[in-house]
Amino acid sequence: MSETQHSYIANKSKDDYLKRLRRIEGQARGLQRMVDEDQYCIDILTQVSAMTKALQAVSLSLLDEHIGHCVVEAVKAGGPEADAKLKEASDAIARLVKS
Template sequence: MTKTDTTADAPPQAGTSQHSYIANQTKDTYLKRLRRIEGQARGLQRMVEEEQYCIDILTQVSAMTKALQGLALGLLDEHMAHCVVNAARQGGPEADEKLKEASDAISRLVRS
């Protein structure tokens, strides 16, 4: 396997931060969502600069927050479906590590 190989068949090496499980279709979807969120952030900045009505700004902040949460849940789902499942199949300390990562990520999402 070369460094540019991004197939979902081979798990990343333990201790690395490879993200090879994001398929090209999913990656494109995430990037499209992030561009939309970036546009929302620019829109919010404009609204504040133009001193628009506070409630309208808060409504847009809520929409942006929901968009970020949706992105996070998609990434978490993908991590669980690929990284955690593959590590669990292989067993060993990496399985425990992946479960802990997922649990920590869920905890961070719940707190936010």
Template sequence: MSEQAAPGSVDGAHEAHDGHQHGYLHHGNKDAYLKRLRRVEGQVRGLQRMVEEEQYCIDILTQVSAATKALQSVALGLLDEHLGHCVAEAVQEGGPEADVKLAEASQAIARLVRS
């Protein structure tokens, strides 16, 4: 894993803390997320075909909406995991890490609301 902060992260807060890696799928949902993302990938390929074939605009928009909702579902699941694990653990431990995790969560929520 890179030592640089990920784009949009707060001071690289996704990096290891006290020997414990924060930020990546702690509750065994990785396979479910990957399955969902592969389904979205297929939807996007289907959208590309629809555009190439010049299908009806409303049909394309309907599929864009479905892909968008699927991505939002993944995002909400990841946010729920982050709040339930990373943020909750940081708050329990206290200190500056708690403030960083809360700020990260707040920024992530703001991005999701804007999208």
């Protein structure tokens, strides 16, 4: 599977991701409104934390799907594609851990 093909995300999963991302988008708008209205800093930080956790949940779910499909398929096929997919997944995990 090429990098430009992403059909491994099932329609149900895609709909779930979009729903979750729209909710996060709403949280971001809420944060902007809270800052604009000079709300209490701790309340804003609480909402930032909730939004961060929601983004992390989406990230982990996407990573799980990637490993469960793309990486597994590449490893089954073997060759340099397997090494590339494993490195790609490892790099993605490193980025998530740093954030």
